[in-house]
Amino acid sequence: MAFSRFNVNGIDKPTCTLELVGIFWWFLFLLYRKAYIPALILFIAHKLVILRTMLLYIHIPFCDSKCSYCAFNSYVDKFHLKEKYMSALFVQLKHELKRFDATKESIETIFIGGGTPSTVAPELYKEIFTHLKPYLKKDIEITSEANPNSATYEWLEGMYGLGVNRISFGVQSFNEKKLKLLNRAHSPQMAIDAINNAKTIGFENLSLDLIYATLGDTKELIQYDIDTAV
Numbered sequence: 001m002a003f004s005r006f007n008v009n010g011i012d013k014p015t016c017t018l019e020l021v022g023i024f025w026w027f028l029f030l031l032y033r034k035a036y037i038p039a040l041i042l043f044i045a046h047k048l049v050i051l052r053t054m055l056l057y058i059h060i061p062f063c064d065s066k067c068s069y070c071a072f073n074s075y076v077d078k079f080h081l082k083e084k085y086m087s088a089l090f091v092q093l094k095h096e097l098k099r100f101d102a103t104k105e106s107i108e109t110i111f112i113g114g115g116t117p118s119t120v121a122p123e124l125y126k127e128i129f130t131h132l133k134p135y136l137k138k139d140i141e142i143t144s145e146a147n148p149n150s151a152t153y154e155w156l157e158g159m160y161g162l163g164v165n166r167i168s169f170g171v172q173s174f175n176e177k178k179l180k181l182l183n184r185a186h187s188p189q190m191a192i193d194a195i196n197n198a199k200t201i202g203f204e205n206l207s208l209d210l211i212y213a214t215l216g217d218t219k220e221l222i223q224y225d226i227d228t229a230v
Ligand SMILES: C[S@@+](CC[C@H](N)C(=O)[O-])C[C@H]1O[C@@H](n2cnc3c(N)ncnc32)[C@H](O)[C@@H]1O
Pocket: 069, 070, 071, 072, 113, 114, 115, 116, 117, 145, 146, 147, 169, 170, 171, 172, 209, 210, 211
């Protein structure tokens, strides 16, 4: 689990805009020594935005199978630790909220990644989400990664009920042979079913991961995967 004042991909949008405007005013200030008041205001605003912006990443290190290409921190033989792991996450969450001085509605996004978040039942996330509720911004985006074989209708429905509003499906390919080569634990049809189930449940924001440049890839195969995804 990690809290961040910054986006995983770099600085987040509001911070970045302020940063650029701030740099511009500092530049004017250094050049003419006249623009120090706007520069100061922007500097303080920038610091305030950074201090108030919180992004939360929750890592779930369990997988049904280890894909041949993946070096992420995940285990296929530690399912017996699920309950203990989720309880430990809850303890860490309370500690981190204090450490980061989290205030009401200060968390802008949550990303549950892995490993495979869909290997953990929604009930085991409940304690975490209940505790987080007062800290969440009204229009928060809550994403969970999910694998088609474990993102069952019940799992998706349960996570939707907890407030997850975006699913990032690890599809990788709609080609059976390629999925086998990658050691994925699902078929193309399972991916299609999981996506349709998510839509039926009410998820409006879905993303699909596809992987390319693997052994045996052809332009046609990649085009097929993209066309099927779209
Ligand atoms: C680490 S997985 C976690 C989510 C889920 N378990 C899944 O398989 O989609 C997130 C994404 O990282 C991608 N990934 C993992 N290892 C990769 C690698 N070596 N190169 C490119 N993508 C990779 C996976 O294909 C997956 O779509």
